[in-house]
Amino acid sequence: MMESLQGLINGFGVATTIQNLFYCVMGAIVGTLVGVLPGLGPIAGIALLIPATFGLNPTSAIIMLAGIYYGAMYGGSTTSILLNVPGETASVITCLDGYQMAQKGRAGPALAMCAIGSFIAGTIGIFGLVFLAPPLAEAALVFGPPEYFSLMVFGFIVLSNVTGTSLIKSLMMAVVGLIIGTIGIDPVTGDARFSFDFPYLMGGIEFVAVAIGLFGIGEVLANVEKPLEMLGQRVLVPRLRELYPTLQDLKRSLGAILRGTGIGFGVGLIPGPAPVIATYASYMTEKKFSKTPEEFGKGAIEGVAGPESANNSACQSAFIPLFVLGIPFAPPTAILLGALLIHGVTPGPMMIGEHPELFWGVIASMYIGNFILLLLNLPFIPFFANILRIPKNILLPLVILFCITGMYTVNNSVFDIWMMLLFGALGFIMRKWAYEAAPLLLALVLGPKLEAAFRQSLMISHGDFGIFVGRPVSFVFLLGTVIFLSIPLLRFVWRKAQSKKHLERSA
Amino acid sequence: MERDEIIGGIILLILGLITALLSLQMPIGTFRAAGTGMFPLILGVFLMILSGVFLLSILLVRKKGPGKKESQTRTPGSPWNLILFLGAMALATLFFNRLGYPLISFLLMVALLRILGTKRWTINILLSLVTATASYFLFVGWLKIPLPKGWIGI
Numbered sequence: 068m069m070e071s072l073q074g075l076i077n078g079f080g081v082a083t084t085i086q087n088l089f090y091c092v093m094g095a096i097v098g099t100l101v102g103v104l105p106g107l108g109p110i111a112g113i114a115l116l117i118p119a120t121f122g123l124n125p126t127s128a129i130i131m132l133a134g135i136y137y138g139a140m141y142g143g144s145t146t147s148i149l150l151n152v153p154g155e156t157a158s159v160i161t162c163l164d165g166y167q168m169a170q171k172g173r174a175g176p177a178l179a180m181c182a183i184g185s186f187i188a189g190t191i192g193i194f195g196l197v198f199l200a201p202p203l204a205e206a207a208l209v210f211g212p213p214e215y216f217s218l219m220v221f222g223f224i225v226l227s228n229v230t231g232t233s234l235i236k237s238l239m240m241a242v243v244g245l246i247i248g249t250i251g252i253d254p255v256t257g258d259a260r261f262s263f264d265f266p267y268l269m270g271g272i273e274f275v276a277v278a279i280g281l282f283g284i285g286e287v288l289a290n291v292e293k294p295l296e297m298l299g300q301r302v303l304v305p306r307l308r309e310l311y312p313t314l315q316d317l318k319r320s321l322g323a324i325l326r327g328t329g330i331g332f333g334v335g336l337i338p339g340p341a342p343v344i345a346t347y348a349s350y351m352t353e354k355k356f357s358k359t360p361e362e363f364g365k366g367a368i369e370g371v372a373g374p375e376s377a378n379n380s381a382c383q384s385a386f387i388p389l390f391v392l393g394i395p396f397a398p399p400t401a402i403l404l405g406a407l408l409i410h411g412v413t414p415g416p417m418m419i420g421e422h423p424e425l426f427w428g429v430i431a432s433m434y435i436g437n438f439i440l441l442l443l444n445l446p447f448i449p450f451f452a453n454i455l456r457i458p459k460n461i462l463l464p465l466v467i468l469f470c471i472t473g474m475y476t477v478n479n480s481v482f483d484i485w486m487m488l489l490f491g492a493l494g495f496i497m498r499k500w501a502y503e504a505a506p507l508l509l510a511l512v513l514g515p516k517l518e519a520a521f522r523q524s525l526m527i528s529h530g531d532f533g534i535f536v537g538r539p540v541s542f543v544f545l546l547g548t549v550i551f552l553s554i555p556l557l558r559f560v561w562r563k564a565q566s567k568k569h570l571e572r573s574a
Numbered sequence: 575m576e577r578d579e580i581i582g583g584i585i586l587l588i589l590g591l592i593t594a595l596l597s598l599q600m601p602i603g604t605f606r607a608a609g610t611g612m613f614p615l616i617l618g619v620f621l622m623i624l625s626g627v628f629l630l631s632i633l634l635v636r637k638k639g640p641g642k643k644e645s646q647t648r649t650p651g652s653p654w655n656l657i658l659f660l661g662a663m664a665l666a667t668l669f670f671n672r673l674g675y676p677l678i679s680f681l682l683m684v685a686l687l688r689i690l691g692t693k694r695w696t697i698n699i700l701l702s703l704v705t706a707t708a709s710y711f712l713f714v715g716w717l718k719i720p721l722p723k724g725w726i727g728i
Binding site: 118119235236237239242243245246249255256258260261288291312414459460461463464465467468469471475476478479481484485488490495500501513518521522525526529530532 | 578579582586589593596600601604606607608609610611612614615617618620621624625627628631636653655656659660662664666667670671675679682683684686687689690691692701703705709713717719720
């Protein structure tokens with residue numbers, strides 16, 4: 068405990084240097100913009116900014132990229148409330164009551180409560196991170212290749228189960244991501260795979276191209292396909308003096324914020340798109356706890372405060388599996404893993420000991436970042452809302468220009484731009500055909516780790532697959548995988564039985 | 575919708591088959607000492623199984639009857655805009671090195687703004703000029719990122 072506190076104090080020393088403070092503020096501002104602007108979510112936003120961090124030391128780079136991640140969560144709520152258009156998926160639920168509040172002239176308190184809730188959740192979440200990460204890292208030291216393999220498989224299954232509408236479609240996307248991840252040189256034998264003697268493919272597919280393509284270009288193309296008149300939008304911009312919530316608002320929201328924080332933190336630790344699940348879970352909890360559940364969907368402030376706190380808290384705790392196990396459970400943290408690797412840092416149980424300045428510096432910067440976001444969000448909401456007044460037919464070409472430029476700067480390669488466009492077109496088709504992109508991206512980033520764990524496990528066991536079930540931790544993860552795989556089947560059987568009963572009764 | 579699902583399933587089935595066939599041309603090894611092709615082979619086979627199950631489930635639902643009517647409403651899209659938009663991006667990529675960043679960013683903005691309905695040329699060109707200049711100063715001037723100069727040489 069004392070060690071963690073000492074680490075955190077040192078982390079504040081690292082995070083409060085002029086350089087790191089600057090990158091923290093930059094990350095928070097860019098993140099808010101990314102969250103506000105349609106067509107750019109946190110994933111494409113982080114991916115685009117990775118090249119800009121090449122000249123920085125790893126700590127400053129991750130401080131800025133992490134700032135974009137949680138900044139986007141703040142920004143995403145602005146469009147939900149003012150436009151009924153979520154800036155990113157974690158803000159979908161905020162639309163329900165946030166937009167209704169805006170329609171009743173209460174956009175200001177809704178936006179303010181988002182910022183206050185996110186700040187409180189972010190602060191509590193950081194303390195959770197500080198006290199939970201070191202013991203978990205110690206526990207993870209016993210993890211060998213079989214445990215890592217089973218954990219990653221478990222992660223894919225949970226993510227596939229909770230994203231989109233079809234488990235099998237999400238699973239297929241995960242396998243496609245794993246296949247794409249095998250392109251390039253085999254790290255064990257040094258032989259080329261699926262590169263067809265094409266030098267550009269020898270190094271593998273650039274994950275930044277896949278991320279920007281699927282999540283950035285794909286979203287822009289989906290917007291372009293809409294009729295031109297749909298690209299215009301009317302935005303309500305609240306005035307500064309309308310922003311302050313009443314004492315009654317604060318009183319109603321406090322419980323929701325604290326419950327949302329707890330839910331978010333817990334959900335962030337398990338595989339899956341944590342912020343999205345956390346917001347849904349928090350909304351449902353608030354509706355259940357409320358004395359006036361009929362107000363939900365019509366502008367209940369708890370329906371905004373709870374989910375917004377939950378998504379911020381989930382963002383913080385999602386850093387635990389990334390830093391402690393080196394395994395991200397969702398695409399934004401997968402992109403951060405890619406960024407860490409680019410900067411020569413391999414996250415895992417040893418990271419706290421090997422890179423204490425990075426680990427504690429990033430955690431401390433999150434606290435500072437949350438404070439900056441609170442300061443930034445309240446007075447500058449009218450400014451961010453005004454950005455939304457830029458018509459989409461101007462904004463979308465701008466996003467494309469940034470995507471193309473950003474993509475080129477990763478490796479100074481036009482081939483990467485082609486790849487990005489290819490994945491952009493693929494992302495568009497996947498959207499049309501209801502295939503989820505998240506499992507594909509996560510699988511692409513984790514693919515090489517999964518393959519290494521698979522091959523090493525079998526090497527240890529002399530080819531015996533029993534190693535995956537013979538070790539208790541690995542067995543628990545695989546059991547969890549089987550349970551998650553059987554949920555859709557059980558649901559199907561239950562529905563069948565129910566409809567049969569219904570038919571019998573009506574007969 | 576059902577046609578899209580079948581096409582998607584078939585594409586993934588073919589992708590799985592191609593992956594498996596190409597993997598077989600690499601050393602497979604044994605489970606004890608896996609070769610280069612082992613992991614992709616497993617993935618290819620797994621994808622074929624999953625897409626096979628997916629296609630089968632669609633066909634089974636179809637056999638049972640037409641089922642529920644399509645509930646998803648689609649916005650009447652504009653495929654031409656999409657094709658032109660993609661074409662403009664592809665052309666910009668093709669001439670990225672040859673024409674250089676400042677010129678290509680300007681031309682790309684002009685084209686994309688025009689496709690998305692900015693019909694007045696003065697506004698279009700002014701916006702494109704401002705954007706191209708700003709992005710040039712941001713990336714080349716401030717971030718010092720070497721971008722292709724092309725034949726205009728800046």
